[in-house]
Structure formats: C-alpha cells, structure tokens
Amino acid sequence: MAESSEGEEEGKLVGGNQQLVVDDDLCEMAKKAAWSVSSCKPGNGVLSLRDDNLDTYWQSDGAQPHLVNIQFQKKVKLQLVVLYVDFKLDESYTPSKISIRAGDGFHNLKEIKAIELVKPAGWVYISLSGNDPRETFVNTFMLQIAILSNHLNGRDTHVRQIKVYGPRPNPIPHQAFQFTSREFITYSTVR
Amino acid sequence: MEAILTECVQNSLRHFMYRNAIFMCERLCAEFPSETNSQLLAVCYLQNNQAYSAYHILKGNHMAHSRYLFAQSCFKMDLLNEAEAALCPPNESSAEIPNGAAGHYLLGLIYRCTDRRKSAIYHFNQALSLDPLLWAAYEELCILGAAEEAATVFGDAASLCIQKQHLPHGLGSKSMQASAEDQGLISSRNVGAEDLSPRHLKNIHGNSQRDAAGNYHSAPQPGGTGSQPLNGGPTTLSFYSTPSPMAAASQLSGVAPPPICRNMQINGPNSCATGADSSPRSTVNSTIQAPRRKFVDEGKLRKVSGRLFADSAPRRSIRLATGDSVANTNSNVSTVSGNGTNHSSKYLGGSKIATGSVRPVTGRKGQSWSNENFDEGIKHDGYDDSRNSSTTCSSPSSESRSLDQEGPTSAAGVCLSGSRVAVGASDLLALLRILGEGYRLSCGYRCQDALDVYVKLPQKQYNTGWVLSQVGKAYFEMVDYVEADHAFNLARLASPYSLEGMDVYSTVLYHLKEDMKLSYLAQELISTDRLAPQSWCAMGNCYSLQKDHETALKNFQRAVQLDSRFAYAHTLCGHEYVALEDFENGIKSYQSALRVDTRHYNAWYGLGMVYLRQEKFEFSEHHFRMAFQINPRSSVIMSYLGTALHALKRNKEALEIMEKAIMADKKNPLPLYQKANILVTMENFDGALEVLEELKEYAPRESSVYALMGRIYKRRDMYDKAMLHFGLALDMKPSATDVATIKAAIEKLHVPDEIEDNL
Numbered sequence: 001m002a003e004s005s006e007g008e009e010e011g012k013l014v015g016g017n018q019q020l021v022v023d024d025d026l027c028e029m030a031k032k033a034a035w036s037v038s039s040c041k042p043g044n045g046v047l048s049l050r051d052d053n054l055d056t057y058w059q060s061d062g063a064q065p066h067l068v069n070i071q072f073q074k075k076v077k078l079q080l081v082v083l084y085v086d087f088k089l090d091e092s093y094t095p096s097k098i099s100i101r102a103g104d105g106f107h108n109l110k111e112i113k114a115i116e117l118v119k120p121a122g123w124v125y126i127s128l129s130g131n132d133p134r135e136t137f138v139n140t141f142m143l144q145i146a147i148l149s150n151h152l153n154g155r156d157t158h159v160r161q162i163k164v165y166g167p168r169p170n171p172i173p174h175q176a177f178q179f180t181s182r183e184f185i186t187y188s189t190v191r
Numbered sequence: 192m193e194a195i196l197t198e199c200v201q202n203s204l205r206h207f208m209y210r211n212a213i214f215m216c217e218r219l220c221a222e223f224p225s226e227t228n229s230q231l232l233a234v235c236y237l238q239n240n241q242a243y244s245a246y247h248i249l250k251g252n253h254m255a256h257s258r259y260l261f262a263q264s265c266f267k268m269d270l271l272n273e274a275e276a277a278l279c280p281p282n283e284s285s286a287e288i289p290n291g292a293a294g295h296y297l298l299g300l301i302y303r304c305t306d307r308r309k310s311a312i313y314h315f316n317q318a319l320s321l322d323p324l325l326w327a328a329y330e331e332l333c334i335l336g337a338a339e340e341a342a343t344v345f346g347d348a349a350s351l352c353i354q355k356q357h358l359p360h361g362l363g364s365k366s367m368q369a370s371a372e373d374q375g376l377i378s379s380r381n382v383g384a385e386d387l388s389p390r391h392l393k394n395i396h397g398n399s400q401r402d403a404a405g406n407y408h409s410a411p412q413p414g415g416t417g418s419q420p421l422n423g424g425p426t427t428l429s430f431y432s433t434p435s436p437m438a439a440a441s442q443l444s445g446v447a448p449p450p451i452c453r454n455m456q457i458n459g460p461n462s463c464a465t466g467a468d469s470s471p472r473s474t475v476n477s478t479i480q481a482p483r484r485k486f487v488d489e490g491k492l493r494k495v496s497g498r499l500f501a502d503s504a505p506r507r508s509i510r511l512a513t514g515d516s517v518a519n520t521n522s523n524v525s526t527v528s529g530n531g532t533n534h535s536s537k538y539l540g541g542s543k544i545a546t547g548s549v550r551p552v553t554g555r556k557g558q559s560w561s562n563e564n565f566d567e568g569i570k571h572d573g574y575d576d577s578r579n580s581s582t583t584c585s586s587p588s589s590e591s592r593s594l595d596q597e598g599p600t601s602a603a604g605v606c607l608s609g610s611r612v613a614v615g616a617s618d619l620l621a622l623l624r625i626l627g628e629g630y631r632l633s634c635g636y637r638c639q640d641a642l643d644v645y646v647k648l649p650q651k652q653y654n655t656g657w658v659l660s661q662v663g664k665a666y667f668e669m670v671d672y673v674e675a676d677h678a679f680n681l682a683r684l685a686s687p688y689s690l691e692g693m694d695v696y697s698t699v700l701y702h703l704k705e706d707m708k709l710s711y712l713a714q715e716l717i718s719t720d721r722l723a724p725q726s727w728c729a730m731g732n733c734y735s736l737q738k739d740h741e742t743a744l745k746n747f748q749r750a751v752q753l754d755s756r757f758a759y760a761h762t763l764c765g766h767e768y769v770a771l772e773d774f775e776n777g778i779k780s781y782q783s784a785l786r787v788d789t790r791h792y793n794a795w796y797g798l799g800m801v802y803l804r805q806e807k808f809e810f811s812e813h814h815f816r817m818a819f820q821i822n823p824r825s826s827v828i829m830s831y832l833g834t835a836l837h838a839l840k841r842n843k844e845a846l847e848i849m850e851k852a853i854m855a856d857k858k859n860p861l862p863l864y865q866k867a868n869i870l871v872t873m874e875n876f877d878g879a880l881e882v883l884e885e886l887k888e889y890a891p892r893e894s895s896v897y898a899l900m901g902r903i904y905k906r907r908d909m910y911d912k913a914m915l916h917f918g919l920a921l922d923m924k925p926s927a928t929d930v931a932t933i934k935a936a937i938e939k940l941h942v943p944d945e946i947e948d949n950l
Contacts, residue, residue: 133934167928173804177895178926187859
C-alpha cells in the first residue's frame with residue numbers, strides 16, 4: 001500500500017520484484033561514480049553493493065543512520081534508484097525507513113525522497129521524479145541513500161545491491177534534442 | 192629412390208594427403224639431405240598449416256626459394272622482422288628478392304604491417320611491374336591510397352611483360368610483337384598465378400597466404416630436383432600459366448592447393464618440376480627447347496597476335512600450383528577467362544594441350560573468393576605433366592583470385608600462337624583494367640564513379656560475388672543502404688560461401704534496422720566459418736542492434752582475436768566501448784584500427800565523436816578533418832566536421848562545410864539541421880527558420896525540428912507559434928529527456944531565456 005501524507009512525500013512500499021526490469025531509455029549511471037559507506041563489517045563492504053551478486057551484501061557496523069554515498073564526476077540526471085533487499089533472508093537487518101538526499105556535496109545535501117519499506121523481498125524501485133514533468137530527473141553531483149531504521153528495530157543493516165538509473169544520453173553528442181525519425185537517424189552516424 | 196620419394200611426396204601434396212606427404216618427405220630428407228628436399232618438407236608443413244615447423248626447417252637456408260618460404264612461415268607466425276630479413280638481408284643490400292614479384296609482394300605486405308608505407312608502395316609497384324597480373328599487389332596499393340590508374344598498370348607495358356613471360360626464351364622479339372599481348376597475358380597469368388598465391392594468402396587474412404605461397408613455391412619445388420633457379424626474374428618464361436585442366440593431374444608436387452594454384456611461378460621455374468622426377472624436368476626442358484625452336488621456325492609465320500598464350504597453357508604442369516583443383520566449378524573460383532580460347536596451342540612436344548579445357552575464368556574477384564577457394568584450393572592441373580614446360584598457370588584471372596585454371600594443362604607445347612596469347616592477354620588486361628579502376632575509385636571513396644566503372648563489366652563478370660560486394664560497398668559508402676542491401680543480397684546468391692565484404696553487409700542491415708535479416712546473416716556466416724572475423728562482426732552487429740552492447744563487444748573482441756589485422760573489427764569494438772561509455776578503451780580500439788589501416792576513415796570518425804562527447808573540440812575537429820581528407824565525399828563526415836567547428840565557435844567555416852555537405856548529398860537532412868543550429872547561434876533566426884521549414888517538408892515526423900523551431904519562436908517572442916511547435920514536437924514522441932526539456936520550455940514560455948525582465 002502506498003500512502004501519501006502531508007508535508008514530505010512519504011510512501012510505503014510493500015514487496016519487491018524478483019526481476020530487475022528497467023525501461024530501455026534508462027541506463028545505469030553509477031558505474032564511474034565513487035561509492036562509499038558510513039561503516040561496514042569487514043568482508044561485507046561497499047563492493048558487495050555493486051558486484052551484481054545477490055548473495056553478497058553490505059553490512060553496516062555503527063550508529064544509525066547508515067549512509068551510502070554516491071559521488072559523480074559531473075552533474076548527472078537521475079531518475080530511479082533500485083535496491084535489492086530481502087526480509088526473509090535478513091529479517092532484522094532489512095532496512096525500513098530510507099531517505100534519499102541529493103546535493104553538491106556533503107555540505108548541502110537535501111532530502112528528495114523518503115520511503116518506508118514493509119517486508120520487502122526483491123528489487124525495490126524508488127523513483128526520484130517529482131509530479132511536475134519538469135522534475136522527471138534530479139540533476140545532481142551526489143546522491144546519498146540514508147537508512148534511518150531497520151525492521152524489528154535492528155541496529156545494523158544489510159543491503160544486497162543498489163543500482164542508480166538515469167536517462168540514456170543522446171547518442172549524438174552536442175545535440176540539444178534526440179532524433180526520432182528514420183531519415184535523421186540513418187544519417188546520424190557512421191559505423 | 193630419391194626421385195620416387197619426391198614424386199610420392201608431390202603426389203600426396205597434390206591430393207591433399209598431408210600426413211603422408213610429411214612422413215615421406217621426412218624420409219626423403221633423412222635419406223638425401225639437401226636444401227631442395229628440405230624446401231619440399233617445408234612446403235608440406237606450410238600446406239598443412241604448420242608454419243612453425245617450416246620455420247625451423249628453413250632457418251638459415253640461403254637459397255632464394257628457401258628464403259621465400261622461410262619468409263612466408265615467419266609472416267604466418269607473425270615474426271615480421273625475420274621475414275623481412277629473410278627476403279631482404281640487411282647486409283646484402285643488393286641481393287635479389289627471391290621469387291620476383293611474389294617476393295616483392297610479400298615484402299610489401301611486411302612493410303605495410305610494420306607501417307612503412309613508402310617501402311610497401313615501392314615493393315608492390317615492383318611486384319606489379321614484374322608481374323602485371325598480380326592483382327593482390329594492385330589491391331594493396333589501392334588500399335594504401337597509392338595506386339596508379341588501372342589503365343597504366345594493366346596497359347601495354349603489362350601486356351608486353353606478360354607476353355615476354357609466356358614466350359620461350361628463344362622467341363624473343365618475335366613473340367613480343369606478335370603476341371605481345373598474349374605473352375603478356377600469359378606471363379601475367381603466370382605471374383598472376385604466383386601472385387595469386389601470395390595475394391591469395393593475403394586475402395585470406397594471412398592464413399591461406401602462407402599456404403598458397405607455400406604451394407606456390409612448392410610447386411616449383413616439385414621434383415625436388417634442384418629447384419629451379421629461382422631467379423628473381425619473373426620473366427622466365429618457361430611457364431605459361433594456362434589454366435590447367437583439372438583433370439590433368441600432373442603430378443606436380445601437389446602443393447596443397449591453396450586456392451590459387453598457381454602453377455607458375457613467377458620465377459619462371461621453368462623446370463617446374465612436374466612431378467618429382469627429374470625426368471619430367473628434362474622433358475620440360477626439352478620441351479622448352481623445342482618450342483623455342485619451333486617458334487623460331489615459325490617466327491616468320493607468326494603474326495602479331497601470336498597465340499603464345501595458348502601454348503603456355505600446357506605448361507602448367509610444372510607449376511606449383513596446386514593441383515588442378517577444379518575449383519573452378521565453384522562459383523567462387525574464377526578462372527581466368529579469356530584465355531580459354533587460347534589454349535589450343537599446338538605444342539611442340541606436347542601432345543596434350545588442353546585447349547578446350549581452359550575454362551573461362553569467372554573472375555571472382557575477391558577476397559571472399561579467396562576465402563572460399565582456399566578450401567577448395569584451386570588446383571591447377573598445372574602440371575600438365577611434365578611434358579610441357581609451360582606451366583600453365585592457372586592464370587589467375589587476375590581478378591579472381593581463383594586461379595582455376597582449368598584448362599587442360601596439356602603439356603603445353605609451346606606452340607604458341609602468338610596471336611592467341613596476345614588476344615588472351617589483351618582480354619584479360621581489359622578486364623583487369625575495369626576491375627582495377629573500379630577498385631581504385633572505391634578505395635578513394637569516389638563511389639559513384641566506381642559504380643559507373645563496374646557497370647562496364649560483362650554480365651557474367653558482374654554477377655560474381657566479388658564484384659557485387661564491391662558494388663554493395665560503394666552504395667554503402669554513399670549511404671544508400673537500400674541499394675547496398677540489394678547488391679549484397681545478389682552477392683550472397685552468387686557466392687553463398689564467401690565471407691568477403693559480409694562485415695559491411697552486416698553493417699548495412701544494422702543501419703536498416705533489419706534485425707531478422709541480420710541475425711539470419713550472422714547465423715549463416717558463423718555456420719560457414721567460425722574462425723572468420725567477418726562472421727563475428729556480423730554477430731556483434733546483431734547484438735548491438737538489440738542494444739546489448741556488452742555481448743556485441745565480446746563478439747567484436749573475438750573477431751579481433753581471430754585476426755588482429757582486420758581493421759573494421761577494431762573500429763566496431765571502439766563503437767561498442769563508446770556505447771558503453773568506456774571512452775578510454777574506445778579510443779584505444781580506434782587507435783588500433785588506425786594502426787592497421789591509416790585510411791580507415793570510420794576509426795577517425797569514431798575518435799572525433801569520442802572527443803566531441805568529451806567536449807575536447809579541438810581534437811574532435813582534427814580527427815573529423817582527417818576522416819574528411821580520406822573520404823571527402825561523405826556528407827555525414829562533413830556535417831560532423833561542421834559541428835565540431837561550430838563548437839569551436841568558428842561559425843563561418845562551419846557554415847561553409849555544412850553547405851558542402853548539403854550539396855554532397857541531398858538526401859541527408861542532418862547538415863540542414865546543423866546549419867539551422869549554427870544560424871541560431873549566429874542569431875540569424877529567419878535564416879534558421881527557413882532552413883527548418885525546408886526540413887519539415889523532408890522529414891515531417893522529426894521531433895527535434897519542431898522543438899528547435901519552437902525554441903526559435905520563443906526567442907522571437909512569437910509565443911503562439913512556439914507553443915504550437917512544442918506541441919507538435921511532443922506529438923512526435925521524443926525521448927524522455929526531450930519530453931522533459933520541451934515541457935519545461937513550455938512552462939517557461941513566457942519567461943525569457945536569459946533575463947527575467949526585458950525592459
């Protein structure tokens with residue numbers, strides 16, 4: 001059930017998808033970004049978040065909130081964050097309240113999305129778009145995913161995988177708009 | 192015993208029984224160690240694709256032919272330095288290059304692979320002058336961008352040369368005149384045959400090359416007996432390469448038939464030993480003598496159009512060429528045409544002159560041919576048996592590599608009707624001229640001219656795989672993908688097993704977004720030959736079309752592994768890396784492509800695009816300009832060059848180039864669009880709108896046109912029109928980013944772009 005309330009947009013997400021299905025016009029943006037975490041248990045570090053392996057997970061090891069920081073080399077447009085978490089496997093380590101913040105750096109992060117997960121099992125899609133068509137994307141240097149609390153009041157958290165998506169860049173560089181018609185596309189590249 | 196063993200080995204080689212050949216040859220070498228025998232052993236190994244063995248056997252040998260074989264093995268093993276040293280020993284700078292034209296050709300290849308363009312050009316030219324039918328050398332020259340007009344190369348001098356080669360020594364002047372052409376033809380044929388080998392080799396991306404070369408060399412070897420003097424001079428006429436009838440199984444050393452069997456060696460192994468006997472050799476010799484005498488006698492009767500050619504046909508036996516592969520039957524194999532008729536020469540000694548047998552060679556030019564033929568090995572029957580000295584080289588129609596010479600290799604009596612030779616030579620040269628000119632033009636990207644030239648070919652030549660693929664390539668370069676598809680389709684029908692040019696076909700299908708056809712093509716190619724880079728390129732294109740760039744990249748990398756000298760595979764890898772946003776590797780791949788072939792303009796273009804994306808506009812402009820210099824007719828390159836100039840704020844130059852691009856290809860809408868962009872930057876809104884109106888007519892469903900118009904109207908404060916056009920742009924279903932941008936623009940319609948207040 002998703003509910004919205006006043007003030008900040010708060011939604012509850014239940015369940016999760018087993019498959020990771022993303023639109024064609026999105027592509028993963030964080031391959032070249034710098035990932036860091038606020039704390040981790042040895043052997044379950046930040047690499048497990050990006051290794052495409054759902055068996056390995058990141059385990060935090062400190063006080064809440066637990067933070068995952070993603071810093072990009074330049075401002076990027078982001079649209080979607082996808083996490084893989086599993087209540088059945090992780091129980092009290094499963095994140096519950098998550099806040100997503102964006103900004104230029106650690107000094108000016110601002111929350112853009114807050115979400116509460118209820119017994120998630122699988123891929124959880126968190127869209128960063130606002131209601132306004134102008135706010136489809138978040139244009140930012142840095143993204144921070146903060147895990148504010150866990151299920152069953154657990155202290156530390158497990159997250160198995162995180163992916164961040166944004167729009168595919170224009171295949172033709174230095175163009176304001178992308179081409180749609182066949183005539184244009186045929187002549188637009190040399191292969 | 193030596194003779195028997197030698198004959199046995201050559202017989203085995205001719206029949207592709209390599210294990211037998213190797214075993215027997217080893218016995219031969221053990222029993223009668225001599226350099227010739229070890230050459231023969233090397234040939235066996237080369238035929239069997241074991242270049243490394245040949246390498247070890249021949250290391251240190253100094254006979255000319257050994258050096259050539261050694262160089263071939265080195266080339267095959269990628270030891271270019273040693274290959275070069277073998278052919279051109281550093282301390283004896285005046286040594287003759289072994290094997291004449293073939294040696295020059297191989298040396299040229301080595302220089303080309305090691306980036307010494309001038310030397311490569313020099314050697315290819317030498318090869319061509321020694322053997323005008325060495326199409327491969329001409330092809331290389333075209334690729335290097337340094338070829339002369341086909342008319343000069345395949346002109347009168349060539350024809351004289353051919354005739355010289357086809358006439359026995361004694362004939363000398365007489366033949367010259369009379370059958371100048373024939374001769375030339377013949378000799379060129381012969382040469383061709385030889386050349387073909389190397390060429391062939393080359394074509395096959397080096398694999399078969401060696402074999403061919405090997406074969407070719409071995410041919411002379413046959414007989415083991417003292418190899419013939421491989422003088423560098425290609426003009427030893429002894430060989431007439433006439434297509435040897437497949438049937439004639441001359442036992443000339445089998446020399447595994449690399450597809451191009453060339454019987455004749457350029458060196459004029461006169462004695463091409465037919466068979467491993469010394470006896471054939473003597474026969475040959477005597478035959479040679481005989482014809483000469485005869486010729487001399489008939490000299491007076493001869494006319495200018497001697498049929499030397501015909502006579503030479505019989506000689507084929509001696510040739511190394513691999514057997515008579517009847518490859519001719521394959522469509523791919525193209526045999527030299529035209530000479531067929533000439534072969535009825537009466538040989539002096541020779542009885543069987545296979546006259547009729549000469550099959551017209553269907554020229555298949557082409558690389559694909561070589562690939563295919565490779566397997567078939569065109570065997571020349573060349574060894575028409577020892578009888579004739581004339582080696583009929585299966586004259587490789589120059590165009591087609593396939594040397595099928597089927598002509599009966601009848602022992603050629605050297606009877607040459609000088610006129611026949613002349614006529615044959617002239618026919619062949621005429622054909623070569625057209626093909627050469629066409630190829631040269633298409634390498635220079637003058638595609639329309641190339642197409643016009645190819646159209647002049649006779650129907651049967653035109654409908655061969657090589658020519659049709661070239662036509663397809665020409666259309667591809669002109670961005671006329673529909674016609675290219677059509678041409679390539681015909682090429683596939685004409686020679687379904689040819690791989691040459693199929694990588695370009697796969698790109699054509701990629702552009703046309705025909706995923707079904709493309710995947711079908713890829714599957715077929717893979718099942719035809721899993722080890723050819725073209726098949727993997729096609730497969731990669733298939734995945735790339737479905738946007739699975741990682742798999743596409745893997746496929747292209749496989750293609751690179753299979754043949755690192757295949758420039759296009761590197762370029763495609765580069766494209767995939769860029770699609771995956773891995774610019775560093777992309778740049779590396781493009782640079783590898785350029786290392787292989789500096790004139791590969793796609794790689795220059797790729798680099799320009801990468802830099803454009805990374806906003807390094809100076810670099811980008813430089814690379815686009817290089818691409819433009821290589822292919823000055825491509826409107827796409829011109830429009831990108833203009834874009835780069837625009838980014839560098841050199842708007843005037845940008846506009847000039849755009850105009851050129853618009854003129855170059857009326858069907859290309861991009862330069863117009865870019866022109867509008869530039870005009871907007873220069874604040875010439877009316878001009879821009881005019882251009883865009885024109886574009887609207889041409890591509891009415893292009894969202895970016897409307898979006899740009901909307902923007903311009905907004906700048907001009909014509910809000911209604913702006914609104915209208917933004918709305919239209921949205922209707923055309925642009926991408927998500929653009930939807931966002933356009934909607935944002937609509938929201939902010941009444942807010943000026945730069946400043947809040949207009950005052």
